[in-house]
Amino acid sequence: MSEPYFWWTEDQREIAKKVEKFVEENFTAAEEYYWKKEFPWDLVKKVAKEGYFGVGIPKEYGGMELGATGSCIVAEQLGRLYSVGHVFVVSMLAGLEQILRYATDEQKEKWLPQLAKGEELGAVCITEPFAGSDAANVMTTAEKDGDEWIINGKKRYITGAGVSDRYFIYAKTSDDPSDTKQYSHLTSFLVEKGTPGFSLERINPLIGFENVPNGYLSFEDVRIPDENRIGPVGKGWNVMMAGLNFERLIAGAVFVGTLKDIIRLLFHYTRRRVQFRRQTNRLQGNQEKIAEIISRYRMGRIFSYYCAKELDDGKEPMINAAIAKMEVSEWVREAGEKAIQVMGGDGLTKFYYAERLMREGKIGEIVAGTTEIQKLIIYRFASMLPDYNASVRMRWNEEVNAPVVSKVDSQFKDLELTDENLLKVIAHDYKVNPGLYMTLDDARDDIGGSRSKTKRVIESLEEQGLVVTHRDRGGNIELVKATYKGLQKAFPKEYYEWYPDWYADTDKF
Numbered sequence: 001m002s003e004p005y006f007w008w009t010e011d012q013r014e015i016a017k018k019v020e021k022f023v024e025e026n027f028t029a030a031e032e033y034y035w036k037k038e039f040p041w042d043l044v045k046k047v048a049k050e051g052y053f054g055v056g057i058p059k060e061y062g063g064m065e066l067g068a069t070g071s072c073i074v075a076e077q078l079g080r081l082y083s084v085g086h087v088f089v090v091s092m093l094a095g096l097e098q099i100l101r102y103a104t105d106e107q108k109e110k111w112l113p114q115l116a117k118g119e120e121l122g123a124v125c126i127t128e129p130f131a132g133s134d135a136a137n138v139m140t141t142a143e144k145d146g147d148e149w150i151i152n153g154k155k156r157y158i159t160g161a162g163v164s165d166r167y168f169i170y171a172k173t174s175d176d177p178s179d180t181k182q183y184s185h186l187t188s189f190l191v192e193k194g195t196p197g198f199s200l201e202r203i204n205p206l207i208g209f210e211n212v213p214n215g216y217l218s219f220e221d222v223r224i225p226d227e228n229r230i231g232p233v234g235k236g237w238n239v240m241m242a243g244l245n246f247e248r249l250i251a252g253a254v255f256v257g258t259l260k261d262i263i264r265l266l267f268h269y270t271r272r273r274v275q276f277r278r279q280t281n282r283l284q285g286n287q288e289k290i291a292e293i294i295s296r297y298r299m300g301r302i303f304s305y306y307c308a309k310e311l312d313d314g315k316e317p318m319i320n321a322a323i324a325k326m327e328v329s330e331w332v333r334e335a336g337e338k339a340i341q342v343m344g345g346d347g348l349t350k351f352y353y354a355e356r357l358m359r360e361g362k363i364g365e366i367v368a369g370t371t372e373i374q375k376l377i378i379y380r381f382a383s384m385l386p387d388y389n390a391s392v393r394m395r396w397n398e399e400v401n402a403p404v405v406s407k408v409d410s411q412f413k414d415l416e417l418t419d420e421n422l423l424k425v426i427a428h429d430y431k432v433n434p435g436l437y438m439t440l441d442d443a444r445d446d447i448g449g450s451r452s453k454t455k456r457v458i459e460s461l462e463e464q465g466l467v468v469t470h471r472d473r474g475g476n477i478e479l480v481k482a483t484y485k486g487l488q489k490a491f492p493k494e495y496y497e498w499y500p501d502w503y504a505d506t507d508k509f
Helices: 010-036 041-049 067-078 084-093 096-102 105-117 177-181 236-272 284-312 318-343 354-364 371-382 419-432 440-447 451-463 484-490
Strands: 122-125 141-145 148-159 166-172 186-192 198-203 214-225 394-397 402-405 467-471 477-482
Touching (some): 010 041, 010 067, 041 084, 148 186, 186 214, 186 236, 236 354, 318 354, 318 371, 419 440, 419 477, 419 484, 440 477, 451 477
Parallel strands (some): 122 166
Antiparallel strands (some): 141 148, 148 214, 166 186, 394 402, 467 477
């Protein structure tokens, strides 16, 4: 059985046992659907009957109320049933978190019981011919007409297209440039299958997802009641963002269980494959590859559940959710490649699911936000954290005659803030950090004085050609560095010289 973590509740431990048993009993059926290239309706109905679609839904609406952790537990196991896990995850993402956070009480009473029963599948619709990673560039429009909205446009790369009955979409409701600039131009809606003007346009043959339909949707004067609008008008971007942490987490968790199945396959295979009169599990290269897969399975699993715990505790783990999604999908693709290499020619055949895992992992690196987008999110949000932005100041240490990280005050501290003294501060920084500029605050920290006066002195030095500055788009000074002329004026050339003890004096010039 998959290892429970110490912070899981008894209900979460019980659902983990139950869903793992369910998967083991239905593993063969899922493989049969894969080979027949048929959508696994019977299995999906079984999942619904067990109540798994309601794992993250409050009990008052017919769910289990097991939170993000419970959702991860079910996703991890159902991900082992080919296509079923993806259907489960997409249906969960098609409005669950958005409805919980933004829907009215009446909307929750209408939609959440339906989600919990799982009798109707859902799909989330963001991507368009115009909008992919640039999710704000949605061109599908929604115009108000009395108590209704008229929707026109197209959505594409929609997992569950056709088989789903409930489509959570984002449409543009304003062309005002100021609204677009403030991300107040989108609104979110639920559109139901069968609504006049709403149709399936195309099914995409993808690199994977052989029996999970992925396609294009067309909206031609589709009328829906205002009660199908989720969240305030113009707040669609906020609704979209509210679901992304959960979406990225679950998108990663659904792949975790497949890594464990690959480990089982490789242990089974290499014990039975003989080359050069040795079982291939004796080959060090194979052992190393399997060890790497095991390591990534364990790291991906515990990190995903740690992130789920953060969500359940009411936090917004934007960085960690992006990391979980990015790393797990990359590791799955890499695990597939390593498994194929271990198995050789057999790994290339579709009779073993190693090659399938590689293809599924590649899809994981694209859907729910590409790896590149996850990196962008990680960097941008991490760059705002005070913990990562603590100053790392280097000072020249006379004891060791070298620059070291130090919290000691600058030797120029409390000098009068004049052109001459500030130039010395900036020139001295060249001795410590030859390739770096100083920030305005670095200079102030070294000599003292007000920000406005420091700025004026820097501008004076710039006019004299003693420093160069880097300015932001508004023309404000951000960084400053001494010019060669400034270095010469501040100190004699010997001030900047430095040689290691072993360097011979005879070689100096």
